[in-house]
Amino acid sequence: MRLVASVLMLLLLQTAPSKPKPVEYKETRLPNGLTVITHEDHSTPVINAQIWYHVGSKDEKPGKTGFAHLFEHLMFKGSAHIKPEEHDKIITNAGGVSNAYTQDDVTVYWETFPANYLEKILWMEADRMATLDVSEENFKSEREVVKEERLTRIENPPYGDLLELLYDNAYDVHPYKHITIGSMADLNAATIQDVREFYKTYYVPDNATVVLAGDFKADQALDEVKKYFADIPRGQTPIVRSTAKEPPHDKERRISHPKAVPLPAYVAGYYIPADGDPDSYPLTIASNILSAGRSSRIYKSLVYDKQLAIQADASGNFTEDPNLFFAILIMNRGASIAEGEKALNAELMRLTTEPVSDMELEKAKNKMRGEYAFGRESVQEKAQSLGHAAVIHRDTATVNKEYELFMKVTKEDIMRVAKTYFRPENRTVLVVTPQAPK
Amino acid sequence: MKKYFGLIGLFLLASCSAKADKQSAPEPKPLARVDFPTYEKRVLPNGLTVYALEYHEQPVVSLRLMITAGADNDPANLPGVAAFTADLLNKGTKTRTATQIAEAIDQVGGSVEASGDMESTVISASVLTDSVGLAFELMTDVLMNPAFSPAELARAQQQSLSNLTANMEDPDFIADAMFDRVIYGSHPYGHLTSGTLTSIPKIKREDLVQFHSKYYAPNISALAIVGDLSTADAFKLAEQWFGSWTKKDVPRPQNPEVPKMEGHRIVVIDKPDAVQTEIRVGHTTVPRKDPDYFNVLVASYVLGGTGSGRLSQTLRVERGLTYGAYASIQPRKGPGSFYSTTDTRTEKTAEALNLVLGELQKLRDSEVPPQELQNAKSYLIGSFPLSIEVPNDLASRLTTVFLYDLGEDYLKTYRDKLSDVSAGDVLRVAKDKISTDNAAVVLVGKADDFKKQLEGLGKVEVIPMNKVDLDSPNLTR
Numbered sequence: 001m002r003l004v005a006s007v008l009m010l011l012l013l014q015t016a017p018s019k020p021k022p023v024e025y026k027e028t029r030l031p032n033g034l035t036v037i038t039h040e041d042h043s044t045p046v047i048n049a050q051i052w053y054h055v056g057s058k059d060e061k062p063g064k065t066g067f068a069h070l071f072e073h074l075m076f077k078g079s080a081h082i083k084p085e086e087h088d089k090i091i092t093n094a095g096g097v098s099n100a101y102t103q104d105d106v107t108v109y110w111e112t113f114p115a116n117y118l119e120k121i122l123w124m125e126a127d128r129m130a131t132l133d134v135s136e137e138n139f140k141s142e143r144e145v146v147k148e149e150r151l152t153r154i155e156n157p158p159y160g161d162l163l164e165l166l167y168d169n170a171y172d173v174h175p176y177k178h179i180t181i182g183s184m185a186d187l188n189a190a191t192i193q194d195v196r197e198f199y200k201t202y203y204v205p206d207n208a209t210v211v212l213a214g215d216f217k218a219d220q221a222l223d224e225v226k227k228y229f230a231d232i233p234r235g236q237t238p239i240v241r242s243t244a245k246e247p248p249h250d251k252e253r254r255i256s257h258p259k260a261v262p263l264p265a266y267v268a269g270y271y272i273p274a275d276g277d278p279d280s281y282p283l284t285i286a287s288n289i290l291s292a293g294r295s296s297r298i299y300k301s302l303v304y305d306k307q308l309a310i311q312a313d314a315s316g317n318f319t320e321d322p323n324l325f326f327a328i329l330i331m332n333r334g335a336s337i338a339e340g341e342k343a344l345n346a347e348l349m350r351l352t353t354e355p356v357s358d359m360e361l362e363k364a365k366n367k368m369r370g371e372y373a374f375g376r377e378s379v380q381e382k383a384q385s386l387g388h389a390a391v392i393h394r395d396t397a398t399v400n401k402e403y404e405l406f407m408k409v410t411k412e413d414i415m416r417v418a419k420t421y422f423r424p425e426n427r428t429v430l431v432v433t434p435q436a437p438k
Numbered sequence: 439m440k441k442y443f444g445l446i447g448l449f450l451l452a453s454c455s456a457k458a459d460k461q462s463a464p465e466p467k468p469l470a471r472v473d474f475p476t477y478e479k480r481v482l483p484n485g486l487t488v489y490a491l492e493y494h495e496q497p498v499v500s501l502r503l504m505i506t507a508g509a510d511n512d513p514a515n516l517p518g519v520a521a522f523t524a525d526l527l528n529k530g531t532k533t534r535t536a537t538q539i540a541e542a543i544d545q546v547g548g549s550v551e552a553s554g555d556m557e558s559t560v561i562s563a564s565v566l567t568d569s570v571g572l573a574f575e576l577m578t579d580v581l582m583n584p585a586f587s588p589a590e591l592a593r594a595q596q597q598s599l600s601n602l603t604a605n606m607e608d609p610d611f612i613a614d615a616m617f618d619r620v621i622y623g624s625h626p627y628g629h630l631t632s633g634t635l636t637s638i639p640k641i642k643r644e645d646l647v648q649f650h651s652k653y654y655a656p657n658i659s660a661l662a663i664v665g666d667l668s669t670a671d672a673f674k675l676a677e678q679w680f681g682s683w684t685k686k687d688v689p690r691p692q693n694p695e696v697p698k699m700e701g702h703r704i705v706v707i708d709k710p711d712a713v714q715t716e717i718r719v720g721h722t723t724v725p726r727k728d729p730d731y732f733n734v735l736v737a738s739y740v741l742g743g744t745g746s747g748r749l750s751q752t753l754r755v756e757r758g759l760t761y762g763a764y765a766s767i768q769p770r771k772g773p774g775s776f777y778s779t780t781d782t783r784t785e786k787t788a789e790a791l792n793l794v795l796g797e798l799q800k801l802r803d804s805e806v807p808p809q810e811l812q813n814a815k816s817y818l819i820g821s822f823p824l825s826i827e828v829p830n831d832l833a834s835r836l837t838t839v840f841l842y843d844l845g846e847d848y849l850k851t852y853r854d855k856l857s858d859v860s861a862g863d864v865l866r867v868a869k870d871k872i873s874t875d876n877a878a879v880v881l882v883g884k885a886d887d888f889k890k891q892l893e894g895l896g897k898v899e900v901i902p903m904n905k906v907d908l909d910s911p912n913l914t915r
Contacts, residue, residue, distance in 0.1 A: 018497030021497070043493075043827075044472075044826060045469060045470075046824055085746070089746045094816065094820050095819060097821070114469050116466040116469040119464040120465070124463070145754055148758070148760050148761040148782065151714045152762075262603045263603065293543075293544035294544065295540035295544040307596060310601055373498045378827050378828050
């Protein structure tokens with residue numbers, strides 16, 4: 001037994017570092033502008049399908065906040081051959097799951113289902129891309145559901161409104177100023193005419209990407225996509241993207257928000273460049289050093305050693321346009337915001353004054369190696385990575401290429417980006433202090 | 439409207455002339471029966487059950503050790519002991535400090551976590567294949583040699599109290615906690631596994647040492663090794679690292695009877711600044727191993743297992759009252775719970791509650807129509823391949839079978855058992871095991887605005903949010 005064990009240990013010690021497997025894919029552009037990406041994975045007879053529409057809350061016009069997301073709900077309200085709510089029913093009855101989400105930049109519809117349902121799913125997605133048909137009554141009723149969603153997510157939970165407040169103060173001109181759910185007033189003001197305009201403009205094949213990952217043969221899947229999508233005409237209304245650029249801020253913005261919360265909270269948002277910017281890679285590695293795992297700097301200092309916070313995170317929200325790098329604290333009972341902010345800023349400043357150690361850099365990269373491997377196991381995760389690369393980076397190859405960019409980050413890169421972005425005048429701070437309920 | 443869709447109509451016409459028939463849905467070809475992937479099971483001489491399953495999609499290995507003792511073994515009046523015992527495992531051993539453990543596992547990009555649940559304690563580790571030896575080494579060290587240092591316990595208690603303080607003001611959390619407390623009374627199933635504001639400060643190092651020595655035993659545990667590792671290597675590593683874990687006699691919990699609900703018990707938690715009301719309705723139900731479990735499960739899916747269920751159709755789709763309305767079973771070795779959950783704007787509280795009660799009653803009044811029954815069953819059966827896709831899911835399925843002692847053939851036969859459920863079975867369990875009269879109702883919201891509308895449903899207890907006390911028999915301070 002002992003011998004066997006030691007032989008085995010030797011064997012394991014000699015194992016080369018495990019490298020996450022790349023996501024192999026095929027990409028095709030149909031004549032109507034639809035992008036189709038396929039990834040074969042035969043390990044389990046399931047498929048994940050995602051339709052990415054390149055439209056999100058940043059495309060909303062003033063007075064129409066929340067509309068992209070409201071529209072997402074309406075995509076389940078029927079098309080020429082599918083009755084309202086039938087979409088979900090068909091998938092559920094097959095044992096599949098389906099949903100959709102709206103973000104600042106994109107709206108994504110997805111379903112995971114037993115592999116024999118691929119053609120039917122494609123038929124359904126094509127039907128709602130081509131022939132959505134929402135009644136006034138269903139529109140109004142679904143708007144109530146979305147208003148409830150706003151209550152559930154933003155207004156009722158103790159800390160639900162933090163990001164809405166922060167973004168409203170952090171941005172002046174860029175549409176990231178409003179969060180995706182939008183305001184009640186704007187939701188109430190939305191009309192069925194808005195629905196038709198929006199659909200006609202954005203829900204067109206040349207603004208969409210179909211991603212399929214799972215147990216199929218790529219050629220056959222592509223034929224089926226063509227069969228149902230190829231004759232959907234291109235969009236006729238030009239898509240005008242917002243070109244608003246948030247001007248650099250030269251002074252810290254600070255908002256104090258007294259609220260009936262149980263523990264004080266602190267959120268700082270530092271302006272950072274867009275997803276895919278060369279600086280995004282060292283910033284991500286820096287965020288691993290700061291707050292990935294219990295041995296990370298911020299966790300170790302604020303949560304473990306000083307016991308100032310019960311939650312302490314630092315990570316970038318990388319999106320199509322420049323967004324924010326968040327440092328968030330939920331304070332421990334009896335700990336003050338002032339102490340927390342001081343300890344947090346000390347860690348951010350340390351990155352600007354001394355290089356990280358070799359061990360820490362390796363650890364941060366190993367975290368990334370782990371994230372690539374653990375985060376690309378399921379067909380949904382793989383399709384998600386492909387869709388993100390294709391739509392946000394406009395370069396599907398980044399799905400695999402970015403890995404090397406993370407691995408190449410140096411100590412100097414980290415210090416440089418820390419100096420560039422972790423400056424007090426580059427941030428908006430929200431301080432939430434507990435107050436007796438009204 | 440007409441004009442616009444006229445235009446769409448033209449597109450449609452164009453597409454009709456194309457070869458593809460888009461008018462009717464392409465019907466899926468039958469899928470060959472999907473089986474749970476091949477795995478091997480062995481029982482080590484110390485009684486530890488080991489499952490090994492190969493998975494090579496990514497160079498990763500997941501280890502999941504389940505000890506079938508959790509908060510159900512907490513000492514009476516001291517909820518939280520099982521959870522703290524688990525929480526302290528990776529916070530220091532005889533030879534490693536908490537920081538050394540964190541450094542070691544973070545350095546290789548992996549994780550080692552432990553948590554105490556209601557009926558089990560789970561230690562899990564995920565690593566890249568190159569670090570599988572380290573995963574076994576750390577997991578067995580935290581399992582067998584925890585230090586339970588007083589300083590670490592104090593730190594964990596402070597963290598936990600802060601977390602709980604925050605949670606106790608979250609309407610969603612408090613609704614769930616109060617619902618369990620009301621239906622289970624003083625039985626541990628009604629306790630917060632995390633412990634309560636009263637119990638947490640009372641937990642001593644000795645409580646953890648005792649819990650660990652009494653319940654952490656290989657003969658009531660299972661280890662699932664799933665990942666990029668040959669079955670042979672998996673068993674060798676299991677024997678090498680877990681072989682020295684000592685077998686012992688483990689006492690089974692002596693818990694009080696679960697109370698019988700008679701009439702409605704309506705508990706309103708008053709949160710004057712709430713804009714929505716959290717709603718929970720339900721009662722205890724059959725144990726996980728009960729022959730009627732599948733019948734109740736199908737009933738819960740018809741009622742509200744998915745967005746296509748009756749609750750969601752009635753409350754969300756037809757009336758726009760909520761973002762979500764669902765029904766579920768929380769399975770337990772003993773009596774589980776059967777509950778409906780939703781939330782709605784304050785002024786619609788009574789309307790939403792009455793609709794939930796109405797849907798429950800309908801389930802008891804008449805048989806589920808054949809197509810609707812078939813849909814619920816197809817979902818439960820059809821979702822099987824989705825539930826066995828990634829290593830963590832596979833490991834979790836294997837340990838769940840072990841936890842509830844469902845038998846070796848369970849993963850092969852449960853789809854047939856679901857197929858066998860008839861409309862008659864569902865109606866019978868709905869009448870026998872599902873009740874609208876003898877049920878707990880928990881509402882968390884602005885009581886003044888809806889309290890009057892509850893008249894006629896039964897006696898209403900109103901507790902101000904800041905007076906809620908889960909340890910007190912009358913739930914209030």
